[in-house]
Amino acid sequence: MMKKLKLFAFAGSVRPPVKTLLAMALILLIPAPVELSAQNKQNKTVNAEFSIFWVKFKTALAKNDKDQVAAMTKLPFSYQGYGGHDLSKTEFIKQYDRIFNRTARACFSREKTVPIANNDFYHGYSVFCGSSIYSFEEVAGQYRFSNKHPDD
Numbered sequence: 001m002m003k004k005l006k007l008f009a010f011a012g013s014v015r016p017p018v019k020t021l022l023a024m025a026l027i028l029l030i031p032a033p034v035e036l037s038a039q040n041k042q043n044k045t046v047n048a049e050f051s052i053f054w055v056k057f058k059t060a061l062a063k064n065d066k067d068q069v070a071a072m073t074k075l076p077f078s079y080q081g082y083g084g085h086d087l088s089k090t091e092f093i094k095q096y097d098r099i100f101n102r103t104a105r106a107c108f109s110r111e112k113t114v115p116i117a118n119n120d121f122y123h124g125y126s127v128f129c130g131s132s133i134y135s136f137e138e139v140a141g142q143y144r145f146s147n148k149h150p151d152d
Contacts, residue, residue, distance in 0.1 A: 050125055050136070053143035054113060057136075061105050066096045074137070074144040099148055104129045 053072070060068035070093050076086035079095060087095060100108075107129035113136070116124045124137035128151060135147040 050113070050143050053136070054125075057145065058108055061100060061108050064105070066093045069096065069100070069145070072143075072145055074139050074146040077145075078147065080149065104132065104134075108134075 057069070057072050060072065070089050073092060075089050075092065077092050079085075079087050079092075079099065092099075108127060111127050111129060113125040113127055116126055116135070124135055124146070125143075126136070127134045131151050133147075133149055133151050134145065135149070136143055137146045138144075139146070
């Protein structure tokens with residue numbers, strides 16, 4: 001055994017025993033799954049809550065149910081296409097066909113949401129439809145449609 005170690009040492013590399021390598025690998029890997037597990041649980045909870053909202057929202061859009069979509073929207077709704085001022089529920093419903101035209105409603109039926117995390121305090125989702133980005137965020141513990149803006 002000593003002769004082998006001397007040969008490897010002479011060649012410029014010392015090879016530690018396999019048991020030592022396995023022990024080191026296990027020590028390095030043990031903390032990572034514990035930390036990731038807690039983060040994954042939080043993400044799955046958020047994703048599950050948003051998934052429920054998303055199904056209801058897409059269903060309301062598919063049915064063209066303006067009242068239900070308005071009920072799932074953060075109001076007052078800031079809308080650049082209406083002179084840049086906030087829309088009340090009544091104004092939102094009047095502008096609904098401009099916010100969600102036929103092409104946008106069709107897009108919602110096939111597009112997937114993209115998670116957004118700007119910082120530790122804001123987590124939301126977006127959908128890219130045509131030249132617009134539709135954003136969703138958690139408001140008072142419930143997800144809401146919160147913004148429509150141009151895709152730069």
